[in-house]
Amino acid sequence: MSLVVSHLHKKYGSNTVVEDLSFTMERPGVYALLGTNGAGKTTSIRMMLGMLAKDGGEVLWNGTPLTTENCNIGYLAEERGLYPKYTLMDQLIYFASLRGVPREEAKSRIRKLAKRLEVEEYLYPNAFAPSASMLGQKKKAFTFGGSRVKTAKPKLAEQLSKGNQQKIQFMTALLSDPELIVLDEPLSGLDPVNTDLIRDVIRDEIAAGKYLIMSSHQMATVEEFCTDITILDRSRAVLQGNLNDIKKSYGRVHLHLKCEADARPYIEAAGIGIDSEKENEYELKVSGQEQAAGLLSALMAAGVPIVTYDLREPSLHEIFVEKVGEEHAHEA
Amino acid sequence: MKPDAFTGTGKVFRFTLAQMLKSKANRRALIIVFLIALLSSPLFSLIQGGSGSGSSVSVIYVQNQTSLSLNGLRDYLAEEGFGDVTVKTDLPEDLKNEAALRLARTAAGLQVEIIGSTERSYYAAEAAASYLRRQLLLEAGVSQEDTKLLQPAGTDIVYASDPVSPAPQGAAPAADGSGISDEPTEVPSESGLSGAYTVQLGFSVLLIMISMISVSFVIRSVIEEKTSKLVDLLLVSVKPGALLLGKVLASLLYSLLYFSLMLCGAVLSLKIFGLFMDLSGVTDYLSNILKLDLAPDVLLVLLVSSLLGLLIFGILSGLSGAGCSSVEESGGAMSLCMLLIMGGYMVSIFSMITGVPESGTATVLSIIPVLSMFTAPTLYMYGAVSIGTIAIGWLAELVLAFLLILLAGRVYSSLIIYKGKRLGFGQILRLAAGKEAGK
Numbered sequence: 029m030s031l032v033v034s035h036l037h038k039k040y041g042s043n044t045v046v047e048d049l050s051f052t053m054e055r056p057g058v059y060a061l062l063g064t065n066g067a068g069k070t071t072s073i074r075m076m077l078g079m080l081a082k083d084g085g086e087v088l089w090n091g092t093p094l095t096t097e098n099c100n101i102g103y104l105a106e107e108r109g110l111y112p113k114y115t116l117m118d119q120l121i122y123f124a125s126l127r128g129v130p131r132e133e134a135k136s137r138i139r140k141l142a143k144r145l146e147v148e149e150y151l152y153p154n155a156f157a158p159s160a161s162m163l164g165q166k167k168k169a170f171t172f173g174g175s176r177v178k179t180a181k182p183k184l185a186e187q188l189s190k191g192n193q194q195k196i197q198f199m200t201a202l203l204s205d206p207e208l209i210v211l212d213e214p215l216s217g218l219d220p221v222n223t224d225l226i227r228d229v230i231r232d233e234i235a236a237g238k239y240l241i242m243s244s245h246q247m248a249t250v251e252e253f254c255t256d257i258t259i260l261d262r263s264r265a266v267l268q269g270n271l272n273d274i275k276k277s278y279g280r281v282h283l284h285l286k287c288e289a290d291a292r293p294y295i296e297a298a299g300i301g302i303d304s305e306k307e308n309e310y311e312l313k314v315s316g317q318e319q320a321a322g323l324l325s326a327l328m329a330a331g332v333p334i335v336t337y338d339l340r341e342p343s344l345h346e347i348f349v350e351k352v353g354e355e356h357a358h359e360a
Numbered sequence: 361m362k363p364d365a366f367t368g369t370g371k372v373f374r375f376t377l378a379q380m381l382k383s384k385a386n387r388r389a390l391i392i393v394f395l396i397a398l399l400s401s402p403l404f405s406l407i408q409g410g411s412g413s414g415s416s417v418s419v420i421y422v423q424n425q426t427s428l429s430l431n432g433l434r435d436y437l438a439e440e441g442f443g444d445v446t447v448k449t450d451l452p453e454d455l456k457n458e459a460a461l462r463l464a465r466t467a468a469g470l471q472v473e474i475i476g477s478t479e480r481s482y483y484a485a486e487a488a489a490s491y492l493r494r495q496l497l498l499e500a501g502v503s504q505e506d507t508k509l510l511q512p513a514g515t516d517i518v519y520a521s522d523p524v525s526p527a528p529q530g531a532a533p534a535a536d537g538s539g540i541s542d543e544p545t546e547v548p549s550e551s552g553l554s555g556a557y558t559v560q561l562g563f564s565v566l567l568i569m570i571s572m573i574s575v576s577f578v579i580r581s582v583i584e585e586k587t588s589k590l591v592d593l594l595l596v597s598v599k600p601g602a603l604l605l606g607k608v609l610a611s612l613l614y615s616l617l618y619f620s621l622m623l624c625g626a627v628l629s630l631k632i633f634g635l636f637m638d639l640s641g642v643t644d645y646l647s648n649i650l651k652l653d654l655a656p657d658v659l660l661v662l663l664v665s666s667l668l669g670l671l672i673f674g675i676l677s678g679l680s681g682a683g684c685s686s687v688e689e690s691g692g693a694m695s696l697c698m699l700l701i702m703g704g705y706m707v708s709i710f711s712m713i714t715g716v717p718e719s720g721t722a723t724v725l726s727i728i729p730v731l732s733m734f735t736a737p738t739l740y741m742y743g744a745v746s747i748g749t750i751a752i753g754w755l756a757e758l759v760l761a762f763l764l765i766l767l768a769g770r771v772y773s774s775l776i777i778y779k780g781k782r783l784g785f786g787q788i789l790r791l792a793a794g795k796e797a798g799k
Contacts, residue, residue: 079595079773103596109589114379122375126597
C-alpha cells in the first residue's frame with residue numbers, strides 16, 4: 029500500500045492557500061505535516077480527504093484516487109466536537125455506521141476503545157453501580173438492599189469534561205479500524221495523563237502497521253512518532269524528507285553544557301555563540317564536532333568541573349524554528 | 361452527480377429523526393403544541409365573540425300564509441349546512457338566536473320576510489326562503505332541474521326588509537320604505553367571497569405553517585451541527601449532498617409529525633369541546649373546507665405538490681443555514697425562504713379572490729415551482745387544470761430540487777466549514793462558481 033500526494037494546489041480567489049504540495053508514504057508509519065498557523069495544513073488534509081475541491085494535483089491510494097470507498101479512513105479533525113445533547117453511545121454508533129461498521133461490531137469496538145481510553149464510566153454508567161439488569165429488573169428505578177436506586181442515565185456529550193470529550197472524539201477516528209488515520213492536532217488541550225493514554229493508542233496503531241498522517245504543533249510528540257515530515261510555511265512546503273536524514277544534514281551542532289563554575293570566558297575564547305544561558309548551564313551552537321571538542325579540552329585543562337556535555341543533532345523544534353525563521357528572514 | 365453522492369442519506373435521516381424524537385425539548389414542544397391545538401376551538405370561539413357568525417340557529421320559525429308544503433325544508437336546510445335546525449310554526453315575540461320567516465303570497469310572487477337576530481340566523485332563514493322559492497317553481501310546473509334557471513312570472517321572491525337582519529353584500533334595500541322590495545335580491549355567499557378563495561386561504565395558511573416549521577427545523581439542525589464542530593468528521597464519511605438531504609428529509613418528516621399532532625389536537629378540540637360548547641363560530645369559519653369532497657386524486661395532488669415544495673424549501677434553508685456561523689444568524693438565514701413562502705401565499709390567495717382563475721392563468725400558477733405548491737391542489741380540485749398540467753408542475757419542481765441538490769453538493773462542504781459573517785444566497789452562488797473564498 030502507498031499514499032501519494034502530488035502537486036496539491038488550492039486558491040481562494042487570488043489567495044493561494046496550498047501551493048504544489050507533494051509527498052509520498054511508501055510504507056506504514058507516521059508522516060508529519062508541520063507548519064505555522066494558517067500555513068495550509070488543515071486545508072491540505074481536507075483536500076486529501078475529498079472534503080474540499082482541489083484546484084490541482086491528486087491524491088492516490090495504491091495507485092487510485094483516494095476516496096472513502098477504496099480506503100478505510102479514520103479522521104480526527106482539528107475542529108472537533110460532538111452533538112452536545114445526544115448520548116455518547118448513540119453518536120459513536122452513528123459515526124461507525126457512516127463508516128460502514130455494523131451495529132454489533134461497532135458496540136464491540138466501542139467497548140474495547142472505551143476501556144483503552146478509560147471512558148467506560150461515561151459510556152456504561154450502570155456498569156459502575158449495581159444495575160437493574162443485574163437484578164433482573166427492567167426499570168428506571170429499582171430496589172437494592174432495601175432502598176430505591178435509580179439507574180444511571182446515559183451520558184450526554186455536554187456532561188463530559190473537554191479532555192474526556194476529546195477522548196471520545198479520538199475513538200470516533202478509530203471505530204472503523206482504519207488503514208489510513210489522519211490526526212489533526214491529536215494531543216492539543218489534553219492533560220499529561222490523557223496525553224499518555226492517547227500516545228499509547230497511537231503507538232499501538234503504528235505497531236499494527238497503519239498509515240498515519242499527523243499534524244501538530246507539539247514537536248516533541250511528532251518527533252517521537254514520525255519518520256517523515258513536511259514543514260509548511262505560508263502555503264508552501266519549505267522542508268521535506270526523512271526526519272533522521274534532515275537531522276543528519278544539520279549535523280551535531282547543538283551543545284548542551286553544564287558546569288559547576290562560570291564557563292563563559294572559555295566559550296567566548298573558543299568563538300562559540302551562546303543561544304541561552306542560566307546559572308552555568310549553556311545552550312551553544314557550535315560549527316562542528318572539532319569546535320566542541322576544543323572547548324571541552326580547554327575547560328578540562330582549566331579544571332572547570334563539567335556536569336553535562338551533550339553534543340547532539342538539532343531537535344525537530346529547533347529545525348522548525350530555524351527553517352521557518354529563515355524563510356521569514358529571507359522574504360523580509 | 362455520481363450515484364454514490366447520496367450514499368448514507370438513509371443513515372443521516374434515521375439518526376437525525378431519532379435524535380429529534382428523543383430530544384426532551386422537542387418532546388416538550390410537541391406536548392405544548394398539542395395542548396394549544398386542543399384548546400384552539402374554545403379560544404377561537406371566544407375571540408370570535410362566543411357565538412355566532414353567530415351563535416347556532418336551533419330553530420327557524422316559519423309563519424306560512426301560503427299553501428306551500430314545508431315537508432322537505434328540514435332536509436334542504438341540512439344540505440345547506442343547517443342540519444341542527446328545527447322548523448317550527450309558532451312565531452314567538454322575542455327572537456334570540458332563532459330565525460323567522462313570514463311567508464305570504466302577493467301578486468308579485470312570494471313575499472318573504474326574513475327576521476334574523478344574528479348573521480347566521482339570517483342566512484339560515486335565507487336558505488329556507490330559497491327552498492320555498494324552489495317549491496313555488498315546482499308548483500308552477502317547472503321541472504326540478506329547471507328550478508334553478510327559470511323564474512316564471514309570479515314566482516319571484518319578494519323580500520321584506522327587516523331592521524333586525526344584517527345587510528349582507530348584494531342584499532337590496534327596500535325601494536319604497538314600505539318594507540317590501542320590488543326587486544329580487546341576489547343570494548350572497550356568507551363571506552361575500554368565493555368558496556374557492558376560502559379553500560385556498562385555508563390551504564395556504566396550513567402550508568405557510570408547515571413550511572415555516574419545516575424551514576426552521578432544517579436551519580436549526582444544520583447550524584447546530586455546524587456549531588458542534590462535527591462537520592469535518594461527518595464529511596469524511598458521507599457526501600455533502602447526502603448529509604444535507606438526510607437532514608432535510610428528517611426535518612421534513614418531523615415537521616409533518618409536528619403539524620399532524622397540531623391538526624389532531626385541533627380536530628379533537630372540535631369534537632370534545634363541541635359536546636358542551638357552542639363552536640358554530642369555528643365550524644362556520646371552516647365550513648367551506650370541512651364540506652370539501654377530497655377524492656383520492658385530489659389528495660395525491662395535494663400530497664405530492666406539498667412535499668415537493670417543502671423539499672425545495674428544505675434544501676434552500678439547508679444551504680442558507682450552512683452559510684451561518686452561529687445560531688443567532690438563523691433569523692437571517694430564514695429570510696430567503698420566508699420571502700418565497702410569503703410570496704407563494706400572497707399570489708395564491710390573490711389569484712382566487714374573485715373565484716377560480718381562467719385556464720391560462722391557472723396553468724401558469726400550477727407549473728411555477730414553489731408557487732404551484734400553494735395553488736396547484738386547489739386549482740386541480742376546482743377543475744381549472746388537468747392532471748397533465750399538474751405533472752408538468754411536479755416535473756419543474758423535481759428539476760429545481762435536483763439542481764439545488766447539485767448546487768448543495770458543490771458548495772455545502774465549503775459552506776459548512778466556512779466561518780465568518782453569514783453568507784447570502786448570492787454569495788453562495790458565487791461560491792459555487794468558484795469566485796468566492798470558502799474559508
